[in-house]
Amino acid sequence: MSDLLLEMKKLRVEARGADGATNAIVNNLDLRLERGEVLGLIGESGAGKSTIGLAAMAYARTGCRIAGGQVIFDGTDLMQEDEETLREMRGVRAAYIAQSAAASFNPAKRLNQQVCEVAIRHGVMSEEDAVARAIELYGKLHLPEPRTIGRRYPHQVSGGQLQRVMSAMAMTCGPDLLVLDEPTTALDVTTQIEVLATVRELIRQNNNAALYITHDLAVVAQIADRIMVLRYGELVEEGPTTKILNDPDEAYTRELVSARKAVVKPRVQIVLPEHPVIAIRDVTASYDGKVDVLKKVDVVIGKGETVAIVGESGSGKSTLARVVTGLLPPHEGHVEFNGKPLSRALKQRSKDDLRRIQMIYQMPDVAMNPRQSVAEIIGRPLTFYFGLTGQKRDQRVLELLGQIDMDPVFAERLPGQLSGGQKQRVCIARALAAEPDIIICDEVTSALDQVVAAGILKLLDRLQKETDIAYMFITHDLGIVKNIAERTVVMYQGDVVEQGSTLDIFTPPQKQDYTRKLIASVPEMRTDWLDEVLRERGDLFEIDARGRT
Amino acid sequence: MLNLLLRRLALGVMTLWVVSVIIFAGTEILPGDVATAILGQTATPENTAAIRAQLGLNEPPHERYISWLGGFLQGDLGMSLTSRRPVADQIGFRLENTLLLAAVAAMIAVPLAICLGLVAAIRQGTVFDRGISVSTLLAISLPEFFIGYILIFFVAVHLGWLPSMSNVNARMDLWDKLPLLILPALTLTLVSVAHMMRMTRAAVISVMNSPYIEMAELKGIRNWRIVVQHALPNVLSPIINIVILNLAYLVVGVVVVEVVFTYPGMGQYMVDSVSKRDVPVVQACGLIFATVYVGLNMTADILSILANPRLRHPK
Numbered sequence: 001m002s003d004l005l006l007e008m009k010k011l012r013v014e015a016r017g018a019d020g021a022t023n024a025i026v027n028n029l030d031l032r033l034e035r036g037e038v039l040g041l042i043g044e045s046g047a048g049k050s051t052i053g054l055a056a057m058a059y060a061r062t063g064c065r066i067a068g069g070q071v072i073f074d075g076t077d078l079m080q081e082d083e084e085t086l087r088e089m090r091g092v093r094a095a096y097i098a099q100s101a102a103a104s105f106n107p108a109k110r111l112n113q114q115v116c117e118v119a120i121r122h123g124v125m126s127e128e129d130a131v132a133r134a135i136e137l138y139g140k141l142h143l144p145e146p147r148t149i150g151r152r153y154p155h156q157v158s159g160g161q162l163q164r165v166m167s168a169m170a171m172t173c174g175p176d177l178l179v180l181d182e183p184t185t186a187l188d189v190t191t192q193i194e195v196l197a198t199v200r201e202l203i204r205q206n207n208n209a210a211l212y213i214t215h216d217l218a219v220v221a222q223i224a225d226r227i228m229v230l231r232y233g234e235l236v237e238e239g240p241t242t243k244i245l246n247d248p249d250e251a252y253t254r255e256l257v258s259a260r261k262a263v264v265k266p267r268v269q270i271v272l273p274e275h276p277v278i279a280i281r282d283v284t285a286s287y288d289g290k291v292d293v294l295k296k297v298d299v300v301i302g303k304g305e306t307v308a309i310v311g312e313s314g315s316g317k318s319t320l321a322r323v324v325t326g327l328l329p330p331h332e333g334h335v336e337f338n339g340k341p342l343s344r345a346l347k348q349r350s351k352d353d354l355r356r357i358q359m360i361y362q363m364p365d366v367a368m369n370p371r372q373s374v375a376e377i378i379g380r381p382l383t384f385y386f387g388l389t390g391q392k393r394d395q396r397v398l399e400l401l402g403q404i405d406m407d408p409v410f411a412e413r414l415p416g417q418l419s420g421g422q423k424q425r426v427c428i429a430r431a432l433a434a435e436p437d438i439i440i441c442d443e444v445t446s447a448l449d450q451v452v453a454a455g456i457l458k459l460l461d462r463l464q465k466e467t468d469i470a471y472m473f474i475t476h477d478l479g480i481v482k483n484i485a486e487r488t489v490v491m492y493q494g495d496v497v498e499q500g501s502t503l504d505i506f507t508p509p510q511k512q513d514y515t516r517k518l519i520a521s522v523p524e525m526r527t528d529w530l531d532e533v534l535r536e537r538g539d540l541f542e543i544d545a546r547g548r549t
Numbered sequence: 550m551l552n553l554l555l556r557r558l559a560l561g562v563m564t565l566w567v568v569s570v571i572i573f574a575g576t577e578i579l580p581g582d583v584a585t586a587i588l589g590q591t592a593t594p595e596n597t598a599a600i601r602a603q604l605g606l607n608e609p610p611h612e613r614y615i616s617w618l619g620g621f622l623q624g625d626l627g628m629s630l631t632s633r634r635p636v637a638d639q640i641g642f643r644l645e646n647t648l649l650l651a652a653v654a655a656m657i658a659v660p661l662a663i664c665l666g667l668v669a670a671i672r673q674g675t676v677f678d679r680g681i682s683v684s685t686l687l688a689i690s691l692p693e694f695f696i697g698y699i700l701i702f703f704v705a706v707h708l709g710w711l712p713s714m715s716n717v718n719a720r721m722d723l724w725d726k727l728p729l730l731i732l733p734a735l736t737l738t739l740v741s742v743a744h745m746m747r748m749t750r751a752a753v754i755s756v757m758n759s760p761y762i763e764m765a766e767l768k769g770i771r772n773w774r775i776v777v778q779h780a781l782p783n784v785l786s787p788i789i790n791i792v793i794l795n796l797a798y799l800v801v802g803v804v805v806v807e808v809v810f811t812y813p814g815m816g817q818y819m820v821d822s823v824s825k826r827d828v829p830v831v832q833a834c835g836l837i838f839a840t841v842y843v844g845l846n847m848t849a850d851i852l853s854i855l856a857n858p859r860l861r862h863p864k
Binding site for chain 2: 054057059092098108122152153
């Protein structure tokens with residue numbers, strides 16, 4: 001009993017909508033967390049995970065309200081305490097680590113000012129002691145130049161470093177409880193490992209209790225003792241990590257587990273296409289004329305083929321898409337389309353060239369006009385490219401809706417009335433409406449939950465079989481590449497590090513160190529994965545020292 | 550960043566030059582001729598020609614422009630046509646008065662507006678917040694002459710605390726002038742505070758939903774400290790801009806207030822000169838106003854650049 005640190009009883013959190021109606025985002029939730037224990041909260045967006053994490057600190061976001069239940073922290077019910085008592089507890093006894101460090105640091109203040117603020121303002125330490133403590137923590141978290149890094153501004157350090165500085169900020173007062181809200185989601189896979197390892201080390205050293213919130217089961221598997229699976233603000237299943245991963249009771253949990261492991265199709269094709277749809281020849285491109293973002297990139301994509309372009313942020317993969325679409329004319333090299341050279345710039349391309357190359361984006365929300373109905377959105381390319389109007393157009397829209405497995409009733413809906421997955425389907429239908437030869441898919445599943453993303457991948461696969469369309473599939477998520485692409489191109493800082501059949505690239509031993517490191521960094525669904533990777537680190541992870549300040 | 554600052558500075562100078570051309574051209578194409586305007590009824594062709602020669606009006610316009618601008622840069626603003634005295638002598642005293650009034654008004658209005666804005670942001674949605682919003686809106690909705698007369702009516706006439714006329718003269722020192730300045734300065738404060746206060750409040754509230762503010766709350770930082778130390782530094786740029794815009798108004802747009810309080814400032818002088826067709830005075834006033842306006846706006850931009858940590862401390 002004495003080990004119990006946090007207990008929630010029948011917690012209910014309500015959100016007030018724009019129309020004034022309230023709906024529960026967390027309902028009737030019981031939670032127990034002991035000292036030194038790490039509890040993983042997992043679920044898709046809208047499951048109420050973050051809300052629960054914040055409720056552990058008796059905090060609710062603007063427009064939300066903890067409407068009922070108890071939050072008992074170390075024996076006191078926080079719901080009965082006044083705002084001042086809660087303020088004194090926050091930051092000292094319970095600390096929060098947020099998803100996006102870049103957004104969670106005040107851009108106008110130096111790191112040390114923000115890290116030390118907690119201890120100084122709560123009267124726990126003097127300013128000198130706080131700075132000394134910060135430096136000590138920076139060292140423990142393997143930040144470079146721990147003595148001086150705190151004098152920098154947030155924009156002067158990298159994303160991974162900032163995430164670790166935030167961990168230091170949370171640890172300054174030695175809190176009993178840490179709430180970690182998707183602390184690695186915004187990071188590249190290789191950076192994710194570093195942060196994951198340091199966070200875990202920290203929790204173990206200090207014997208904190210922690211709530212670890214994530215949508216990624218493979219990540220939480222490395223760090224949590226116990227997992228709670230949530231959906232629509234309610235508990236689906238709770239159990240020890242190994243049990244949830246290997247032998248879940250509930251169908252929903254099984255779906256979550258299999259979404260990661262889902263194999264859409266094992267693809268085998270090693271020969272390069274003889275008559276490629278798109279051939280990118282020795283393309284060098286830059287935004288400012290000084291720094292080359294792409295360096296002599298050479299990639300071909302054949303009819304009915306999927307080529308994955310993978311790499312971390314800054315590798316140049318989205319820039320490659322901009323070159324193919326003509327948004328960024330390359331200053332060396334060219335792009336061939338069905339054997340003929342394509343105009344470098346968008347404006348010089350013929351309408352037919354434009355029609356044959358379509359694009360699907362990461363954020364379906366911003367890629368659609370929120371005031372146009374689904375029928376208008378899908379119908380627009382039909383009118384623009386084929387001159388279809390009236391009944392013929394409506395007929396074709398319904399056909400396309402059928403192709404993306406959506407009911408005809410959706411034709412009259414607005415984007416705001418659709419779920420994330422449905423929006424992305426509409427974007428796919430819009431691209432399909434132009435009857436293209438190739439679709440560039442730029443991180444099309446990154447903004448979606450895993451189960452939904454798996455559905456989108458299945459759809460893309462089926463459409464390819466039906467129409468023999470080619471995909472240029474840009475992603476940082478190596479987990480899905482195996483399932484969708486015949487060939488894979490690995491990029492790093494504007495260079496093609498390696499390209500070949502996906503099977504070859506993913507089958508060890510990898511020829512290139514960087515590829516090996518990238519693939520090794522993809523979390524796997526077993527609890528000992530992180531330990532194993534860290535043991536093997538050595539020279540594999542030394543690439544990291546380059547190019548990062 | 551130095552590059553950016555220099556570019557902004559050059560742009561300001563360019564703007565001023567363009568303004569000087571426009572002012573010169575504008576007064577040039579005004580209907581009527583200065584010579585006939587001066588002579589009025591007594592204008593004969595000979596007289597007119599003599600005056601034209603005396604004023605140099607027979608020179609081609611670009612040469613007159615160059616000598617006018619050259620003189621201006623050296624502090625020679627030309628001769629007033631009506632009083633036949635150097636414009637610089639007459640303007641000096643009035644410019645001083647206008648700047649003094651603007652300074653006094655700004656010293657009351659700017660800190661008051663920012664403080665009210667911050668308090669309104671901290672207590673967002675409370676009675677206090679709404680009270681400030683409504684009363685400042687009310688003040689900005691009333692014409693400034695109305696506010697001026699209301700103040701005169703209550704403070705000067707009824708209570709008799711302060712004089713109703715602010716007719717300062719050159720022999721008074723600052724301490725003599727200050728009591729006369731209070732009412733006009735108060736009028737200007739009332740009409741300019743709302744603008745700045747609402748902007749401060751809106752700017753602060755716009756960042757209060759940022760993740761870094763939530764983070765500060767979760768660190769257990771006090772509310773007022775969050776507003777002052779975390780929100781304010783990130784919204785300096787829009788606040789600086791709106792403050793400077795209001796300062797420019799205090800210098801350039803105070804004609805009505807000057808008339809109400811019969812305060813001998815620049816605005817009143819310029820309006821008088823326009824009706825008397827005193828072209829050199831109009832030109833000089835126009836260019837001085839433009840300089841103040843452009844200068845203040847440039848200052849705002851430069852301060853905005855300096856307030857941006859990304860520009861101050863590049864990677």
